[in-house]
Amino acid sequence: MGRVSAGNKLNEGEMRVLDIEGTKVSIAAAGGSLYAFDDACTHMGCSLGEGQLEGTTVTCPCHGSQFDVTSGAVIRGPAQQPVRVRSVQIEGDDLLVES
Numbered sequence: 001m002g003r004v005s006a007g008n009k010l011n012e013g014e015m016r017v018l019d020i021e022g023t024k025v026s027i028a029a030a031g032g033s034l035y036a037f038d039d040a041c042t043h044m045g046c047s048l049g050e051g052q053l054e055g056t057t058v059t060c061p062c063h064g065s066q067f068d069v070t071s072g073a074v075i076r077g078p079a080q081q082p083v084r085v086r087s088v089q090i091e092g093d094d095l096l097v098e099s
């Protein structure tokens with residue numbers, strides 16, 4: 001698990017990109033829960049954390065692929081492969097993210 005300071009808490013609908021042991025991971029606040037997933041889109045590697053979050057769907061800013069942040073599943077291409085999701089827990093002021 002990678003431990004990072006939660007710092008300013010995420011508000012509903014926000015995303016933040018964190019470095020978890022050398023890999024960029026996006027954290028999204030959706031539906032009262034936090035979800036963590038690899039920041040790199042499986043299409044061509046753009047930052048999903050710089051995309052749009054609507055409910056539990058994130059849209060890549062480059063070519064519009066959509067992923068379900070709860071499972072990593074592709075909702076809409078051009079991406080073909082799911083994005084890796086990671087477990088995330090809040091512990092005090094820190095986030096523990098699966099590495």
Ligand code: FES
Nearest residue numbers: 041043044060063
């Ligand atoms: S890099 Fe994300 S849709 Fe192309």
